[in-house]
Amino acid sequence: MHRHAAFIVGVMGISLTLGCAAETGTAEALEESTDAFSTTPGEPNHEEITSTALSFLKPEVIKALMIGNVSTDAEFHFSNAAHFDDCNFSGGAAFVAKQQAEAVKALGPGIAQLDGDVLAVLAFSRSLHAVQDFYAHSNWVELGGDVLVDQSLTAFPALRPYSAVPSTGFIVVQGPKPRGAAVTRDDDAPYPEYAIVTIRERRTTAFGLVSGTVDYEPGDFCPPPVAMTHDELSKDKTSLTDRVEQHLAAKSLAIRQTRHEWCRLNQLAHDAWGDAGTARLAAWVADPSSAPDCTAE
Numbered sequence: 001m002h003r004h005a006a007f008i009v010g011v012m013g014i015s016l017t018l019g020c021a022a023e024t025g026t027a028e029a030l031e032e033s034t035d036a037f038s039t040t041p042g043e044p045n046h047e048e049i050t051s052t053a054l055s056f057l058k059p060e061v062i063k064a065l066m067i068g069n070v071s072t073d074a075e076f077h078f079s080n081a082a083h084f085d086d087c088n089f090s091g092g093a094a095f096v097a098k099q100q101a102e103a104v105k106a107l108g109p110g111i112a113q114l115d116g117d118v119l120a121v122l123a124f125s126r127s128l129h130a131v132q133d134f135y136a137h138s139n140w141v142e143l144g145g146d147v148l149v150d151q152s153l154t155a156f157p158a159l160r161p162y163s164a165v166p167s168t169g170f171i172v173v174q175g176p177k178p179r180g181a182a183v184t185r186d187d188d189a190p191y192p193e194y195a196i197v198t199i200r201e202r203r204t205t206a207f208g209l210v211s212g213t214v215d216y217e218p219g220d221f222c223p224p225p226v227a228m229t230h231d232e233l234s235k236d237k238t239s240l241t242d243r244v245e246q247h248l249a250a251k252s253l254a255i256r257q258t259r260h261e262w263c264r265l266n267q268l269a270h271d272a273w274g275d276a277g278t279a280r281l282a283a284w285v286a287d288p289s290s291a292p293d294c295t296a297e
């Protein structure tokens with residue numbers, strides 16, 4: 001394990017250094033964490049999700065996106081927001097929106113084109129890491145969620161505590177429950193039943209969206225009665241043999257969400273910079289015929 005997780009990437013003909021955020025003292029934590037994330041040796045899930053979803057991009061862009069994506073685990077090792085852990089859904093959503101806003105900014109006229117492309121790839125790759133983790137680290141799949149968390153083409157939505165996610169009606173369980181509400185789950189049930197959280201308020205019952213807790217990431221927003229650890233809830237690798245089906249479902253949703261994020265990035269770039277913005281992104285594409293039809297997705 002490298003003390004400084006540094007990666008040199010050739011992207012669009014120039015060199016890019018990603019990493020070096022891991023300072024002295026985090027090396028042990030990084031080593032401990034190697035099995036806590038989906039990108040385990042021999043099972044490069046984030047890489048596969050990214051390259052499958054965005055196979056129409058140029059190989060060097062896909063490679064840079066994969067490396068930037070995976071480096072998020074080192075760069076944002078202690079950030080529950082970057083991985084949608086600890087029921088920090090509003091933080092995760094804000095992380096996605098912020099990274100994509102940075103990507104869009106980098107595609108504008110203020111930054112030299114090659115530098116801007118590198119910055120945009122890196123910021124976009126970090127947003128992809130988070131949306132991919134969303135499905136692997138939350139109980140979306142166990143609740144029966146088989147649609148994307150968001151399919152809009154505006155900035156990634158806020159996912160405010162105790163709001164309903166429009167696509168499924170799941171309630172974001174984050175922080176102390178509202179007065180008068182009951183948030184419950186059956187801790188003694190077998191998997192996947194124990195991951196089903198319900199929230200009852202004023203005679204209406206809905207499913208509650210939670211994610212697993214991670215000790216070394218500060219800030220835990222999961223209400224104690226329904227909290228589950230990362231290990232109890234994550235489905236980020238096939239070696240978790242009791243939840244292969246859920247792993248595959250989460251991976252499939254992550255691929256679809258990643259593809260959708262390409263459409264969102266194009267729309268946001270167009271909103272900000274007009275055709276010049278989308279032209280910058282079109283230069284990343286190798287095979288337009290297999291790119292998503294963003295007006296239909």
Ligand SMILES: [Zn+2]
Nearest residue numbers: 037073083133
């Ligand atoms: Zn992660």
